[in-house]
Amino acid sequence: MEPRPWWRLPPFWEGVLRWYGTILFSPRPLPGALVALATLGNPDWGVCGLLCALLTWGFGRFLEFPAVELDSGIYGCNGILFGLFVGSHFSSPPLLALACLGGSFLVCLLTRGFTNSVGALLKLPACSYPFVVATIVFSAFARSQEAAWGVELIKPFSYQTSFLAAYLARPFHLTAGEQAVRELFWFGSSLGAIFFQKAGWSCLLVGIALFTSSRALLALAVTGFAAMRAVCLLLPFAVPGQEVALGFNAVLIAIGVGGAFLVPGRRTLGLMVLCQAVAVPVGLGLAALGSRTGAEFTALPFNLLVSGALLMLQGRSFDAKPHLPALAFTTPEEAFAHYRRYQDRMFLRAVALPVFGSWQIVQGFDGPETHQEQWRFGLDLAAVDEAGRRFRTTGVTLDDYYAFGAVIRSPADGTVAEVWDQVPDNPVGEMNLKSPWGNYVLIYSAGIYLGLYHLKQGSVVVVPGQSVNFGTPVGRGGNSGRSALPHLHFQIQAMGWAGAANLPFLLTDTVLHGPDGEVFRPFSRPESGAVVSEIEAGDELRPLFLPANGETWRLRVTEGQEVRTVDWAFHYTLHGNVVMVENREDEAEYRLSTRSLEMVRFPRRTGSPLHLFALAVADLPFHFREGLSWTTTLYGRSASTLFRWKRRLLAVLFGDIFSLDYRKECLEHREDAAGGETVYRIVAGFPHRHTRGWWKDASLSLELPLRGFRRLEWRRGGQTLLVAERIAVEGQG
Known part of the structure; x- marks a missing residue:
């Protein structure tokens, strides 16, 4: 085992830094270290945050929660946020001790309870619900006791420094540059407000942490904040004093919906902007409710909008956009690159050509003749020679055509589900509309059916229930059914009867023959007019x-x-x-x-x-x-x-x-x-x-x-x- 470098922290403390990074949806220690430094804008608050995080994690360890759960960071990050709230709002040592000890246990209880109930049943992330609920409980408790006993338990707190408040209090007579600076101040204050920080250097550190974690997340944060400000400008009234509270929720919604929980894309971006439009009235409504009850709802708009968006997107088709990622990614860039590279293979079945030699796709997906509506994803294949001709001599008889009598094989491993071999082949130029699918073989393979249609009468050599492998001959090309010229109709379908609605698919391991020569494609979408063949296996390389x-x-x-x-x-x-x-x-x-x-x-x-x-x-x-x-x-x-x-x-x-x-x-x-x-x-x-x-x-x-x-x-x-x-x-x- 190699010695640990001198600059590496022990594994436990690296895990603690990851707790801080988890608040910004980053599992890396470096952004976590920057966030931890940012929480020291007020050292007492930062220490309180670390203490509550350790207590929350310690309670879980004491109760023998699964190590994977404890190491995920969800307990620690909620403990950090609650500790920062306690440190910034309470000054009485006895009350501070009670809030740290009892509140940390409440956060631990809520995190485990949420994970085992809503998280398990509805597949929702816990986000910062435990912190938000614990904050509501303790803030409402303190305010109610203040009203009952006439004592001050919660010290005055504002997300803005006195300098920033004085600058932002000038709503009129601002130049365009001053307005831009004001928006920049609000954005920076919103970043710091996630951690109850006001100091400029703390806000800057949070921005740097977000940048080092993921540039895409920082870009999303800026976009989400701008969308929130645009919504505020559309309101027929001003929202003085609420800009920063709305801002940090906007930032969290942007990085949560825009990239952390969904694969980034245009629809994801649109959904994030729609969530911002809803978050503004939700945030203002909760602020009004808080002024009456004394409860502080902090990041509740973020939690509600993220949970609502994820619930709304469940139960759709597997390939529906925006995509809910099937794998865990460390950054939105990784998720975006992975889905761009593999999305066709993730959502479409890839099969080999069911033929030998060079064949032209005479009608592909959405073909103008017959590939429409529920049959839009079919392929019509015709064998061609090196010159691209479909027939040898005049093309008057069936035997002139290269496709007629050509061996048709199984494109995948599977089981023969159904065959039909009794339809006569049509003379050239004629069609049989009574039996439009002609002779065919249906092969069941991994949950779908592979349909091979218009086969030659009497050529089918497999029977239902027979197991076939990739390459097993099943029949020969013909001109039966709705076919005027010999060709093979190939499709993938979900149902096991002839002519069922078909599904899109990919061709794998093909060579495209065109003006640029022979081009190998490991995976490709079929293109009408293309001449394709299978790449042969190479045992030497x-x-x-x-x-x-x-x-x-x-x-x-x-x-x-x-x-x-x-x-x-x-x-x-x-x-x-x-x-x-x-x-x-x-x-x-x-x-x-x-x-x-x-x-x-x-x-x-x-x-x-x-x-x-x-x-x-x-x-x-x-x-x-x-x-x-x-x-x-x-x-x-x-x-x-x-x-x-x-x-x-x-x-x-x-x-x-x-x-x-x-x-x-x-x-x-x-x-x-x-x-x-x-x-x-x-x-x-x-x-x-x-x-x-x-x-x-x-x-x-x-x-x-x-x-x-x-x-x-x-x-x-x-x-x-x-x-x-x-x-x-x-x-x-």
């Missing part, structure tokens, strides 16, 4: 990317005049993915599908040998043939590092939310006539208009003999920038 667990490659890296050695160590995850570690500093992760390599995680160090290798092999097809090209799309931070300065600046301001495409091509040559060794080469270029100049002019070349990776070269113009050569392999099985 796949083993090159299956190193032994613990294997290490030693590379000699030449960069300019510098020559050094680099080690790449390999290990496997529980999911079977391969992780490459460069000198124990940086990592890349990939998975092998049946026909290609998918890069799951790119290295963080731009331009390192491992980073260049990952760029070169991403989406590599194992069937390697000269001239085959493909495009890889980078998302998030992997893309931002390659952008020009303008796009990088936008990424700094709004987060890593952009993507970048780059093209690669396969080349094959023999190294020497004597040895006859086949060397596969990959050449990658970065012609994207937003790519940095020195990346746009650069190219990557990767050499892969059948003995394994040999050489990687990074060139720009006629200059070689970096060469990495494998010189040794250790730990090989």
Whole structure:
């Protein structure tokens, strides 16, 4: 075990910092440390917040709550907020001690109760409900006792400093610049008010914490605050004294609805703005209620709006937008990049082509002829030759057509659900409207049905109940049913009868034949008019990317005049993915599908040998043939590092939310006539208009003999920038 660096805190105190970060929806210690410092704007309040957090966590530990729950930060963050409230509102030592001890236990009780009831049944996050309820209870208790006994228990509290109050008290005769400064002051005060802080440096630290946590969250906070202010300006009356209270709720709603609990997007942004419109009257109404009852409702508008939005979005279709994330992400940028990269595969079934050879999609999704309404997601496929012709000679007879009699196979593993093989094939140009679906095979696979229609009469070779694998022949192409020319109608459907309404899907492991040559697509939406074929399996290249667990490659890296050695160590995850570690500093992760390599995680160090290798092999097809090209799309931070300065600046301001495409091509040559060794080469270029100049002019070349990776070269113009050569392999099985 490696020793802990001197600057690292013990695990428990790192967890405490995460409690502070959780208030801003960040699980990282650094934003938590900044927030913890911000709470020391008034040291007594900050200490009180930490004390209540430790008490809340300690009560849970004493009662043996699950460790995962306690470590999640929900107990600690609610304890911190309640302690800050107590420290800022109570000055009597006995009452302060009672509030800290009893209130912390109440927060612990409410957190556990909410998690086991509303959280478990309605799948709602606890947010800061425990803190809000405990605050209402203790503030109402103190105010009622003040009225009954004529004593002062709660000291006067305002979210604004005297300087800020004096500045903001000038509603008239402000220039445009002064109005902008006033709005900036209100926004900064709103950030500090989340933690009951007024000092300018505390508000600034909260803003920095939000920025270091996620630039997207900070951008959302600004947008949400601006939306709240716009709503206030539409009101026929002023809201003096409520700007900051409305502001910190607006900030929390913006980062909660806009990015923490939902996947960011246009609809998510629209929903967040609508929540701001509702939060203003809710906040003003609760403020009026609080003035009568003495209760302080603090962040209740935020909690109500977030819970209401999440409840409203439950029970929709799986792919409905805004998306409720199915996985846990540390930042909105990660969620956005993940859904942009995988959303088609998450929401659509991906299947292989049910045919061999090259076929043209003569009618795709939303086709103008018959693919409308409930049948909009069907494919009509016709076999073609190299010239794109559907028939051999005149096309007058059925046998002239390449699709007629062509083998039709199962596109996935499954069970045959239903077959029909009794409809005669139509002469060319005629259709059978009485039996429009003709002869067909329905295959049940993982909850859906795969429909293969217009098959040749008497060609079906499977029976209901028979298990089939991907590639199992099921029949031959025909011209039965509503089919004037031989073709295959292929669709995915939810119901198990012929002609049921169909569902959208993706094609996997296909080669698109077009004016740009052969283009490999691991996953693609079918396009009308496209000529596609299946990429063949490649048994030669796949083993090159299956190193032994613990294997290490030693590379000699030449960069300019510098020559050094680099080690790449390999290990496997529980999911079977391969992780490459460069000198124990940086990592890349990939998975092998049946026909290609998918890069799951790119290295963080731009331009390192491992980073260049990952760029070169991403989406590599194992069937390697000269001239085959493909495009890889980078998302998030992997893309931002390659952008020009303008796009990088936008990424700094709004987060890593952009993507970048780059093209690669396969080349094959023999190294020497004597040895006859086949060397596969990959050449990658970065012609994207937003790519940095020195990346746009650069190219990557990767050499892969059948003995394994040999050489990687990074060139720009006629200059070689970096060469990495494998010189040794250790730990090989």
